[in-house]
Each structure stands twice: as C-alpha cells, then as structure tokens.
Amino acid sequence: MSEASVAVHADPDLLAQAVAARLVVKLLDAQADRGQASVVLTGGRIAAAVYRAVAELPARDAVDWSRVDVWWGDERFLPAGDPERNETQARAALLAALPLDPARVHPMPASDGPAGNDPEAAAAGYAEELARAARPGNAALPHFDVLMLGVGEDGHVASVFPEHPVHHDNRPVSAVRGSPKPPPVRTTLTLPAINTAEEVWLVAAGADKARAVGMALAAGAGPVQLPAAGVHGVSRTLWLLDRAAAADVPPRFRSLR
Numbered sequence: 426m427s428e429a430s431v432a433v434h435a436d437p438d439l440l441a442q443a444v445a446a447r448l449v450v451k452l453l454d455a456q457a458d459r460g461q462a463s464v465v466l467t468g469g470r471i472a473a474a475v476y477r478a479v480a481e482l483p484a485r486d487a488v489d490w491s492r493v494d495v496w497w498g499d500e501r502f503l504p505a506g507d508p509e510r511n512e513t514q515a516r517a518a519l520l521a522a523l524p525l526d527p528a529r530v531h532p533m534p535a536s537d538g539p540a541g542n543d544p545e546a547a548a549a550g551y552a553e554e555l556a557r558a559a560r561p562g563n564a565a566l567p568h569f570d571v572l573m574l575g576v577g578e579d580g581h582v583a584s585v586f587p588e589h590p591v592h593h594d595n596r597p598v599s600a601v602r603g604s605p606k607p608p609p610v611r612t613t614l615t616l617p618a619i620n621t622a623e624e625v626w627l628v629a630a631g632a633d634k635a636r637a638v639g640m641a642l643a644a645g646a647g648p649v650q651l652p653a654a655g656v657h658g659v660s661r662t663l664w665l666l667d668r669a670a671a672a673d674v675p676p677r678f679r680s681l682r
C-alpha cells in the first residue's frame with residue numbers, strides 16, 4: 426500500500442492535459458517493462474476531459490494500442506450505447522479514435538446485454554471476465570497498471586458511495602442500487618479490487634470537491650464514510666487536482682504544490 430502524493434495544476438484544462446500526458450507515459454513505461462499495458466477507466470466530467478486530451482496528444486501514437494487492455498472501474502447500468510454510459514462517453518471521447526484490439530476492450534455489461542436487466546448478474550459476469558484475464562497465481566483479477574478515479578463531492582469513487590451496502594460486499598465487482606448520483610443502478614469494482622492496481626490516480630477539479638479531497642487526505646477519515654480515503658494503489662496513490670479542488674489539502678502535502 427502506497428502513501429498518497431499530490432500534484433496540483435492551475436485549472437481543469439491544464440489538469441486534464443497533465444493527466445493525459447502522464448497516462449501516455451505510464452502506458453509506454455508498462456509496455457517497455459512487460460510488453461503490454463492495462464488501464465481502468467471511470468466516468469464523469471474530468472475523466473471525459475482527460476480522454477479528450479489523450480485523443481489530442483500527438484504522443485499518443487507512440488503507444489501500441491493493440492497491446493493495451495481497457496477495463497472500467499464502474500458503469501451506469503443502462504442500455505448499450507446510452508449516452509450516459511461511461512463506456513459510451515469513453516468511446517466517443519477517445520477509444521473510437523485508437524487502434525485498439527476489440528478483444529482487449531472490456532466494458533462492464535449493459536442493462537440490455539446477455540445478462541439481462543439484472544445488475545447482480547452483470548456484476549458477476551464482469552467478475553468472471555476479470556478472472557479469465559487474471560495473472561497466474563491470482564485467481565480473481567488481472568494486473569492493472571493504472572486505475573483512474575473521479576471524486577464525488579461526497580467523497581465517492583467509482584460507484585462506491587458513502588455508507589452504502591457495497592462496503593460489505595467483498596467480491597471484486599458489486600451491483601449498486603440506490604446510487605445518490607443518477608442513474609440509481611450501477612456496477613462497480615469494490616475498494617479491495619481497486620486497491621490491487623499498481624497505480625491509482627484520483628482526479629478532481631473544482632471548488633465543490635475541495636472538502637472531500639481535504640478530508641480524504643487528512644488522517645483519520647474512514648472509507649465507509651469517505652470512500653476516497655480508502656483508496657491506495659500498490660505502488661502509487663496519486664491525487665491529481667486543480668487549484669480549486671486542492672484548497673483544503675492538508676499542510677503536509679503543500680510543499681508539493
């Protein structure tokens with residue numbers, strides 16, 4: 426489990442561009458080290474801005490996209506192609522423009538998919554897909570080089586919300602009903618699954634995120650009350666913030682700004 430580190434950028438645009446540049450470098454490094462790379466995507470506005478920024482980055486062509494596995498950390502449980510699906514947004518902003526191997530793109534199931542309109546079955550199906558790609562010796566999950574998260578005003582990450590029953594689910598993928606952020610039905614990696622990623626990046630922009638970010642970085646916040654406080658990459662936990670979201674970052678991180 427890694428200690429958190431914090432990088433602050435002037436505004437949301439610069440933040441998205443910096444995260445995009447880091448992502449390209451991270452994928453290049455992973456491919457240099459192990460011949461392939463894997464990324465776990467999320468939803469929300471800042472994630473979409475990052476995807477658009479990667480699409481616009483000339484250096485993106487240095488990545489061998491045919492050897493990148495794309496997974497999702499959470500999904501809004503809606504029909505395939507629904508504009509509110511995290512998959513639809515990521516495809517429109519970035520994935521459609523990349524020479525990916527379709528067999529290595531792993532969206533979470535849609536509500537009109539083979540598992541039907543049953544989020545529990547969809548979560549179980551995604552867990553099986555993850556297990557099929559698992560590393561030898563690790564039964565449940567593949568290697569994730571980098572897992573990106575947005576952060577909610579309430580401190581949620583992926584679709585793990587404060588005080589939600591999902592905290593009592595120790596499977597890697599959980600169905601979520603009654604999400605306070607619409608739509609109400611979702612699927613999500615649980616915190617233990619998120620925390621198997623080599624690097625976890627928490628990306629947040631805007632003053633409305635400052636309180637949750639500050640509390641998550643302060644000592645003592647619990648993951649059930651504040652899921653973002655329970656996230657740790659194996660080798661790196663990186664908070665990537667714009668100045669407004671960083672307003673309440675505790676003083677011990679301030680030298681990094």
Ligand SMILES: O=C(O)[C@H](O)[C@@H](O)[C@H](O)[C@H](O)COP(=O)(O)O
Binds near residue numbers: 499
């Ligand atoms: O499906 C979703 O909406 C998410 O995966 C969610 O966890 C999101 O990343 C945060 O709510 C931040 O979203 P914003 O960047 O839009 O604030």
